[in-house]
Amino acid sequence: MNARLLKHLFAGFLRTRRIARHFQRLALLDTLTQTGVSRVVPEALTKTLVAAATTDTEALLKQLDGQVDGLSEAQAADVRKRVGPNEVEHEKPLTWRQHLWLAYRNPFNLLLTLLAVISYLTEDIEATVVIGAMVALSTLLRFWQETKANKAAEALKAMVSTTATVIRRDGSEEDTAPPAYPHYTTRPQGKSAHREEVPIRLLVPGDVIVLSAGDMIPADCRVLSAKDLFVAQAAMTGESMPVEKFSIQRNAKAVNPLELDNILFMGTNVVSGSATAVVVAIGNHTYFGSLARRVTVVDRAPTAFQTGVNQVSWLLIRFMLVMAPLVLFINGFTKGDWIAALLFALSIAVGLTPEMLPMIVTSTLAKGAVMMSRRKVIVKRLDAIQNFGAMDVLCTDKTGTLTQDKIFLARHVDVWGEESDDVLEMAYLNSYYQTGLKNLLDVAVLEHIEVHQELNPARNYRKVDEIPFDFTRRRMSVVVSEREDHHELISKGAVEEILAVCTQVRHGEVIEPLTPELLARIRRVTADLNEDGLRVVAVAARELPPRKETYGVADEHELTLIGYVAFLDPPKESTEPALRALSEHGVAVKVLTGDNELVAAKICHEVGLGKDGVLLGGDIERMSDRELAVAAESHNIFARLTPAHKERIVRLLKANGHVVGFVGDGINDAPALRAADIGISVDTAVDIAKEAADIILLEKSLMVLKEGVLEGRRTFANMLKYIKMTASSNFGNVFSVLVASAFLPFLPMLPIHLLVQNLLYDISQIAIPFDNVDEDLLKKPLRWLPGSIGRFMVFFGPISSVFDLTTFAIMWFVFSANAPEVQTLFQSGWFIVGLLTQTLIVHMIRTPKIPFIQSRAAMPLLVMTAMIMVVGIFLPTGPLAEHFKLQALPPLYFVFLPLILLGYMGLTQAMKGVYLRRYAWQ
Structure with missing residues (x-):
């Protein structure tokens, strides 16, 4: 292959x-x-x-x-x-025809089709029917699930x-x-x-x-x-x-x-x-x-999940490429029937390949995306779900995430903190005439209808020009003309950035130079406002002669500081319990904001986010990457940040080994959204933020985010179940086959038996995407650790071989099934034990707890596995036994059967305890 x-x-x-x-x-x-x-x-x-x-x-x-x-x-x-x-x-x-063909066209189905053709040519109709059923099941399930996934993705995208x-x-x-x-x-x-x-x-x-x-x-x-x-x-x-x-x-x-x-x-x-x-x-x-049109295929770099599944797939492929030839040569030399040995080896190869992996992955991801959408979380890239569940650091802005995103104007004061209507009027004119991105602060100012009625901008003022906001200046200005005898440049923005272009201050009717003493007093006033949890925006102005109609950044100088407008954005009631829940589930929250550090610290204190340290953008500028990587671990509040600062912090946290999520909705968040393992935005975000994100929240809330994280972990945990079950059970079965092939004078199981077992086992796995996940497994981020899959396979796979060998001994010595003429009895006995233990492994390995008692599977999985076990017992004992080259077993066999199954479950549970003490379950 x-x-x-x-x-x-x-x-x-x-x-x-x-x-x-x-x-x-x-x-x-x-x-x-x-x-x-x-x-x-x-x-x-x-x-x-x-x-x-x-x-x-x-x-x-x-x-x-x-x-x-x-x-x-x-x-x-x-x-x-x-x-x-x-x-x-x-x-x-x-x-639909092309999709159906692609669902069929994979090496697993091609190999099964080859086996079906060989069986038909050798007039083995039963084997032909069973193999054909496997191909049809694999193809139709994948076709159905991918069709559902595509429709679900389109519906979610439309939201x-x-x-x-x-x-x-x-x-x-x-x-x-x-x-x-x-x-x-x-x-x-x-x-x-x-x-x-x-x-x-x-x-x-x-x-x-x-x-x-x-x-x-x-x-x-x-x-x-x-x-x-x-x-x-x-x-x-x-x-x-x-x-x-x-x-x-x-x-x-x-x-x-x-x-x-x-x-x-x-x-x-x-x-x-x-x-x-x-x-x-x-x-x-x-x-x-x-x-x-010239680049037909462009894919993102493989995610950790994609890389991990590829590594596990390669592990099984290498295992198959070694085991299948071994089975061929051992049975060919010991039995002398090379055709039968070849068919048996091909059946082993099929048994070792997880042909249901595409269907399980597709259906699990699709179900996860739909479930997350019900929790107001829209998944743009399905494979981002794994990173969502693996996230252990969440970087978020303050406004709208920790706070209510319903900013209202709390105070409008002059430079000394006294109420001033002049400041409100200046701020109103600035917000009214700007045509750029009106943020929540502008909306809060414009809600003061009484100012509009008093100023009557449409009659008394004419807009001359504006100097739009950018994230370097952190201010914006408009130029208006009143009575056409002068132009007034009105600027508002971050306090430090406004002060940088001011040379005077106005208090009442008095204008005086901005001295170091006045500057210190101004900073005390703004600091007091910040400590009250208010976001302070400074307002400054400058009168200009009406000589020109076009203005630029160069005109923002020698301004007079008028005062401040202070806004309150109260924290959400849900923020504190959401932060606590995220912490309990292993997700550390770090606040990355362009806002003032005092406001950020005040809000974080109110929502119960412990203050591990505040780091400012100016400090970050002076740090090397190595220094910032250390500081990023020990601080959880980062203030006065530029977009580049946010992106750099996210990148260094990733370099430290974290899976980093970033919540952002503004243009300044786009670089960090792209840099994060999982970019998270909201449906009300600016276009560039939504394009850069992997996940879209329909409600900007950390509680919604927490629910999405848990759903991501459930989805990932169920995919891991299938991979672990398949790897360990396949390893055990093939190990048993190798031992039996070396010592038995006949094939331990016919190719059709292996294929029927594989078919029934695959059917039992269909319900895994709908399974429950233990709450304990959701407490910590789920990382993809490919090496642990191989360890898990080697640790649990041989357990089933112990009871396979026990079954061999019982069939050989108790029931005298020790010659080629009674091989059907031997094969029937192992068929039932093999299928039942392989099906029980679903329940044993789906949880580290005691199955059926401490942790119960979802009803669809319970019903599906119970049905498969009933069918497994019925085939050798019912009217179809002859068609599958099986035969009824003596009553004494069914005395040994529950003892073998109970022994298998007991040993597996004991080994789970050993495994848990030495390694983590996930």
Whole structure:
């Protein structure tokens, strides 16, 4: 048998390629960049993008049948009918015939088919029927389970949608087409147009979209207007730093699409700034789509689970490649019938290969994903479930995870902490006029309707410009004009970053220079607010002459500090019990936040998260990787972090041997989400965070996360059960066969007996995905330890051989089944013992406890194994015995049978105690 082919088979079983590929856009882009494929795109596409970059806006919109205020819904629907959805062509869904063929086409089934053909040619109809049944069972079960898994994955994927903000022109009276997405809310945007959140797949060429920080670029677009727009396109071009985009093409001679200043590419994302853009190309006609068609197979690197199962598979393969030839030569030389010996050796090879592994893995993962979805946890990559169960460190942000994510404005004070309406008005104008990513702080400010009524921004103010937020400056500014006699630059952001650009402070009507003494006093005031659990945002301003209409970061200097707005985000009631539950289940929680260390420490104290130490971003900057790796173990609160700090901490925790999960929902979390073993986001996260995550929470709660972790462990534990059972029982059976083959004058069991045993045993395993898992096994993270499988196999496999040899002795000496003419009696006696012990091993090895008493299997598994044991006894004693070359056994045999089974169970239980004392069960 071709070992390389077998290895490929096992790897293929576990990739779940058709399910995962929908979520591999980022991995595909990374691979394209690394392999250099991105340098090869169709010439027609290059010309299209260059033409779109160099054509003036009015002409381009005319070519696309679009308008500055967007398409109407009827127009968009017409275009969509003509060009199709905005989707990159993935692997086409298989027809049911193709899927059925692939479910059949594996070396195990091909070997069984060969055996069936040989049996048919030798007129062994019974063997032909049994082997055919094995092939049909394996094929149909895998086909059925994979079909269910695919449907479940599609249904789960539909629960997590990525949208784009589109400007829709209000339709005329004739425009009565119903909206294609009535479940998405709309927001007024002037008299003739409004904004809508629409699924990305519904975009069409000519659509005008609005972009802000955190958005994924949903198609190839031409920028119409931009303000400090920086786009991360490292996966497309390899550039490590974000690239600034403009509304004009500065280099008219550029011919490389990646060098165009005003073209945005599908799959990249906005780091900071804002823009409007018109969709030029969608789906397969985008730059990304053209590359995707050239790279047909892109898989993530194998996970620890995939690698582990491959290692176990190779262990069984090597064992088979040694044992099957040994059985062939021993029986060929001792019995002289080489054809029978060959069939018997092939049956041994089949018995050693876990042909139900694909079905068990697929059904267990699919069931786990469905169960997790009921707990509001959506699995994007099925093989991520193992990492979820193995996670021992969870890194999380503070806001929305530990806290209620319902921030309200608690105080608005001047520089000395006294209530001030002026500060609230300045903060309101800043939040009202910014067009970037409005966070919860902005929402809390804008809830003060009385300020809006008093200021009446639409009548009294005009927006001149804005300087969007980014994670380096940690502030954002707007410039407004009041009465057109001056411009007012209003900036709000993190206290230290605002202070860095201030030279004066205002208290009442008094403005004075920012001296070291005043700075120290300001820091005491903000520290007091932080210690009360308030998140403090500083507000500063500067009056400017109305000389220009465009402003940038360089204008943020010589500001006057006005005061602070302080927000309260109370901790969730569920956070403290969730943290306690995670700790009890072996998951350490570390808080990684960009917030102030005093606020973070206060919240962590309130939710019962012990303060092992606080590490600041500034300290991290000065640490080497070795120093930070040590510090990451001894600290559990990390504050004032940048996105790079978060990614670095996660990476070093992984290097320390932890399986790290990261919870994040912002653009600043995307690097850490990719770096973590298990990236976890929420359905309300920014697009780039959802794309980078493996798991999506429908509710941002640690309690939901804890339930997901436990379900992940249950899923993984059930897969381990099958692998352990198969490895140990197969090892014991083959060891018994080798001993019997060397000393018996006939075959200890016919090929059909082995095949029937294997068929019945496989049927009993179908219910394993639905089995219960002991609570004790869920207390700690479940790691994949391939070496322990081999140890487990060698430790428990020979136990069954002890009782097989006991059965041989009883059949030989008690029942005189010691000659070729009475071999059927001998084979029938061992058939029953072999099948019953092999089926009982399911219950003995599924738990370290006493089976049936301390730990009971789920009802489907109890019923299935009981049925198989009944069938195993019925076959030699019933009317079908002759067809299977078996015979009825004397009554005395059934006196010995329960003693053998009880002895087997007792010895196995005793050995479990020895094993537990020397090794861990999992």
